[in-house]
Amino acid sequence: MTTKEQVAAAKGPEITQSLLYLDGVSVSFDGFLALNNLSLDISAGEMRAIIGPNGAGKTTMMDVITGKTRPDSGVVLFDNGAVDLTSKDEAAIAQLGIGRKFQKPTVFEEHTVEDNILLALQGERAVRANLLWQPNGDVARIAKILNTIGLAGHSRRAAGLLSHGQKQWLEIGMLIAQDPKLLLVDEPVAGMSDAETMATAELLKEIAKDHTLIVVEHDMEFVRRLGVKVTVLHEGSVLAEGGIDEVSANERVVEVYLGR
Numbered sequence: 001m002t003t004k005e006q007v008a009a010a011k012g013p014e015i016t017q018s019l020l021y022l023d024g025v026s027v028s029f030d031g032f033l034a035l036n037n038l039s040l041d042i043s044a045g046e047m048r049a050i051i052g053p054n055g056a057g058k059t060t061m062m063d064v065i066t067g068k069t070r071p072d073s074g075v076v077l078f079d080n081g082a083v084d085l086t087s088k089d090e091a092a093i094a095q096l097g098i099g100r101k102f103q104k105p106t107v108f109e110e111h112t113v114e115d116n117i118l119l120a121l122q123g124e125r126a127v128r129a130n131l132l133w134q135p136n137g138d139v140a141r142i143a144k145i146l147n148t149i150g151l152a153g154h155s156r157r158a159a160g161l162l163s164h165g166q167k168q169w170l171e172i173g174m175l176i177a178q179d180p181k182l183l184l185v186d187e188p189v190a191g192m193s194d195a196e197t198m199a200t201a202e203l204l205k206e207i208a209k210d211h212t213l214i215v216v217e218h219d220m221e222f223v224r225r226l227g228v229k230v231t232v233l234h235e236g237s238v239l240a241e242g243g244i245d246e247v248s249a250n251e252r253v254v255e256v257y258l259g260r
Contacts, residue, residue: 016081019044019212020065020182025074026236027060034060035071036236042182047208049223050216051247052233053257058216061233062184065214066100067093079181097181103190105167109160113151113170116159117142120174141177148206149173150199165196169203176207183207185215189222201225220244220258232257 020042027035035057042048050058063069064076067090076085078096085093108116121138146152149169154162159170168188175183188204189197201222204215208228217223223230224244232240232253239257240250247253 016041016077018042018077018081019046019079020214021075021077021081022061022064023075025061025064025071025076027057027064027069027071033236035064035074038074038233038237040231040238042212042214044181044212045208047204047213047215047226047228049226049228049230049244050214050233051218051220051223051230051257052239055235056233056257057236058233059186060236062100062186062214062216065093065182065184066090066098097179098184099175099178099180099182100184101168101171101175101186101188103187105164105171107159107162107167107170107174109158111159112156113159113162114142114146114155116170117145117173117177120177145173145176148176149203163196165192165200168192168196168200172203172207176211180211182212182214185213187217188215189217189219197222198225220248 018041020040022038022040025035025038026033038057038061040061050061052058060069064071065085067085067088070086077083078085078098083096088096108119111119118138121141143152146155149172151166151169151173154166159167162170172185172188185204189200192200197219204213204226207213215226230242230244230247231238232247234256240247240253248258
């Protein structure tokens, strides 16, 4: 049965009221099973942490959600089951309101921090639109985003002069500017100092007040600071779910991940 047939059999929107719903998702690359019957359910307004050893399927999972990789089988639904993401390409999925932040920050280094946020703002950003831009609600929105990400004092600074952690925050701010329904964040504290890591945890908790987030991370202390439900992936499927203390005490999680 194809993905579309599976969705139809489940009567589409009636299958779930979750913002993101994956069921029976499998992906193989040259015989290697990257995702193996993966099921995941993310509610609107939730922040979920995803952990697991290298090769557990975390990146492939995000690739499937964002349309970079098509699953061999399974259902991937968005927005209360209204949209079959497997039928959309990457651009269409981004337009639906799914934003992704990769591990390495990507900002316009020659532009100011403020201009990076302006360039990311949702809406028409053609040359004509930029030439005709006038101060309006964008100014207040940019200021709010800069305050949220802790870069209000660096608004006129070139992005290339920011620290690694500040660039990570700026890219998160650029994603917020697009007002996504779902934000995927890949290892946001990799390479950060302890102080930046703590600040990033507080930043994500603040963003989670208005957005749904999936945070993939290896730093267990950082995950603990988030204080959210944790999903542990192993060999392409869910090994355990629950609070950080619950999954940390799981014997299989200790065996395949924490004990390494």
